[in-house]
Amino acid sequence: MKLKKVLLRNIGAYYGTQNEIDLDTTNGQNVVLFGGKNGAGKTTLLESLRIALFGSLAYGFMTDNEAYYNRIRTIFNRKAVETGESTYQVILYYTAIENFVPTEYVLNRSWSLKNNKIKESFHVQRDGKELSDREIDNYQNRLREEIPPRLFELCLFDGEEISRIVSESQIPQYLNEAGKVLFNLDLFSNLERDLQTFKTHQIQKQDSSEDEKQKALLEEQLQVAQKKLSSLFTEMDLLSAESNQLKDLLAELKNDFEKHGGLQKDKREKLVTEVNSIENKRKHNTDQIREFVQTLLPLYMVRDLILETDLQMETEKGNESFEYVQSKLNSQIIKDILESTAKNNIGTYSDSLSSTVLENILDVIKPKDSVLIHRASFAQKSEVRELLSKINKVDTNYYNSLYTENSQLLEVAQTKRKQLEDNDKASEFKSILEDIENTSQLIEQKRMLIEQKVEEETLLMETIRQAKIDIEKIAEKLLASRKTENSFSMADKLIKVSLRFRNMQLRKKLDQVQNEAIKMIHKLFRKKDYVTRIYIDHETFELNLFKGHEVIVKERLSAGEKEMLMLSVIWAMFKCSGWRLPFVFDTLLGRLDQDHKRELIKQFIPNCGEQVIILSTDSEITIDQFQDLKPSISKCYTLEFNTIESKIEIHQDKYFNLQELELA
16 A cells, blocks of 8 residues: 545644645655644644544444544534534545556545534545445455554554553564564454354354353463463563662662771671660560569469468368268267277167267367368369469569669660661761662562562463363363264364464564564664674564673663664564555654664665655754655655644645755
């Protein structure tokens, strides 16, 4: 596709019907240069190209719905709306190669505004012939297949966006998405998705077995888990890079501190060790005092009462003996004893005598003045006796000495802490110490985040592993149950073949991109041989730079070098894809120094195909860069907003305040 001309009528700041811009280029002069300050209509021009080609699809809408018309309403010229203009129009002329023959197209997309309602009309001419409604539908379907909106978006480059892709580690994501579109691999992705959809619909339609449904569900879950794992790897790589940078910074800070303050550091560490030793001793003393206060001190304070309790229990012990004897003896037992021991067994003893003997015996052993209080068991008596023994061993002077020692140690610790504080306040390295502390905290935070991500990775890996095992089991079960090939197995085979082909094609194309990109880098970089090799991982799309065998960290590239790197890779992808599309660069040179600007203008832009559209501000391309670019310029325009008439004025063959130019 090659753009020839665009006509804007009451679109954005382009008021009126005479806003015509010739975009045609010639061999050797492939550049159309637009100069304009912010708000001069450059963005409106790009948006108009997208709308002319794709209509509602340019905004992601599949049909001309209300949301699409609301977006269209925002690009209508305000003055035209206020004055009651009813026609708003974008006409695009372009050339395409069809069946090896150049074909001229004119796309006329217009809107009428009546009673605050918008109606869109779309007309297409092919080689001067107006197409019918059916032919227009066929044309739009073919255009969306051959040049989808995503592919056209890849031709539009923003200098700031290019640098951000590198700085925010989004190169893998960009290469993955761009590779699918540029190398036509999205067609196979769509095929695989359609086949998967077919399988799902057939399962639902034919009420297939639960195994088929479970397998489809597991495959869907597996895809979700694999996408999450890929995103997790990217996050972990970014966290690891940030952590390594912080570790390098911490090493530098520590090196500076030790280099310039070694003696001071030794003294401080000695004081810190002494303070820690004192605090440990005070803690040990405090623990002993606390244990005494919490256990023995309350009992020690009532030690006299405990002693009385022990004596009372000992007294009650005699009473227990008395009660035991009393329970075992009675008058009859005494009588029997007396009679059995009487000599010659002569005579008998009366009951009164037996009772008297019993009472006398009990009077002998009965404790005097005994009052029963506790009736303690043997175990309880032992506990009281052991407790009394511990209390008797308490040395109050020892705990008093601990209090005294702690007070003395506290004074010593306060003195040493004061020395540390004075040392830190007076130290010229206080800021370094603070930086070391802050950096250490950041490193710890990154470490914890990485550990969290590793745990998530482990869970995802286990989920993926188990899903694959379950899928394999179900697949084997299904395969065993099928006697012949059916639509499901055929779809599975097609998906596998498509995946294998995509991987092979992608590997081949990325190898070509590596080779072409390094050639362009050698032309553009001021530091010659700074990058000797590029490697793009075929699975993760990670881009690595090498100088010999040494890996070059992309984050250490300058802003200009990052932009040159990304431009080289993008250019290589387009070259290897074979697409012939116009390139549009917005603020391309904004972040580049003079040398890089010169190399980009002389080496890069002339090799960007048949048509390059450059949108520039007055500060981006100066007279020097303009002179370097002039041999490649086919058309030149300056877009200027007329504040009095509230519209854009288009000045051809003029770049800002430079004299009108004759472009050969």
